[in-house]
Amino acid sequence: MPTSRTHHRAARRSLTAALALTTLALALTACGGDEENSASVAAPGTKPGQVTIGALANGAAEKTTLRVPKVASLHAKLPQALRDKGELVIGVGALPAGSPPLDFVGSDQKTLTGSESDLGRLVASVLGLKPVVRNSTWENLFVGIDSGKVDAAFSNVTDTEERKRKYEFASYRQDNLAFETNKTSDWTFKGDYKVLAGQTVAVGSGTNQERILLAWQKKLKDEGKKLTVKHYPDNNGVYLALRGKKIDAYFGPNPAVAYHVHKSAGSPQPTRSAGTFSGAGAELQGLIAATAKKGSGLAEPLAAAINHLIKNGQYATWLKTWNLSDEAVSRSLVNPPGLPLSDS
Structure with a gap:
């Protein structure tokens, strides 16, 4: 059986096979010589209380602007250090080649766009934080979480029991x-x-x-x-x-x-x-989840923010925008059952 990382990476390989033309463009978003092969990249269409999703999607989505005001009660659930920082660093593991519709170079040939970073920006808006999208290779996505340079990954990460040893999860989409x-x-x-x-x-x-x-x-x-x-x-x-x-x-x-x-x-x-x-087999519905460092205290406020988006309809609009409505979940769960260790 493949490891859980192999499971995810293999799925991403099949997502990216036809996207050779985007490889160079997305690689240019990284800072040359960066020891972690990652870089903070522009997040299109984000203003206080307003998020534009599907921007620069080159036909992969319908551009939609949503009103997403800060929810003070959910902001209060955040760890004090994050409230003091005032921003949510959203990790994406899309280098060297993007994978539409998840994360890829937009129609301007330089800006990272996609369903995953869009949801991260929606969550940040609910929590009253400025979104900062940090793109890297898949391996360095987790290095970023471990080091604290990334607060939460929104990058098609499968919830697995193996990963729970180091990370905590807030589910948001079926795998x-x-x-x-x-x-x-x-x-x-x-x-x-x-x-x-x-x-x-x-x-x-x-x-x-x-x-x-x-x-x-x-x-x-x-x-x-x-x-x-x-x-x-x-x-x-x-x-x-x-x-x-x-x-x-x-x-x-x-x-x-x-x-x-x-x-x-x-x-x-x-x-x-x-x-x-x-993707987890006949006995378990696989789940994609926002991923934070274990013990960070982020999984609960992330799940609460996602559930707020579900309740108020922005979540359904986000999925529909990216043609992913068939992967909807009824509720975000904190550390739900994941891909078993025997399959990881």
């Missing part, structure tokens, strides 16, 4: 995988692997979704049925095969699938999401 098919296909996945019999499915090599798919392939083989699994060097190859009907479906991270479905909507060969599956 799902998805099947993508041509829009003309009526094949649908509703959680039962048996519908994969007779199908040809592409998946990223070395990913968590590949592990799940190969396990289903073995079950079907034991039942005398066949599932053909194919690999391609990048997402361009996957989508050429899908359009050419050389494969029936692609199995990848739900945000990446949602992004591609949205982008292909106006093309001659649009695609659709044919169903989702928890």
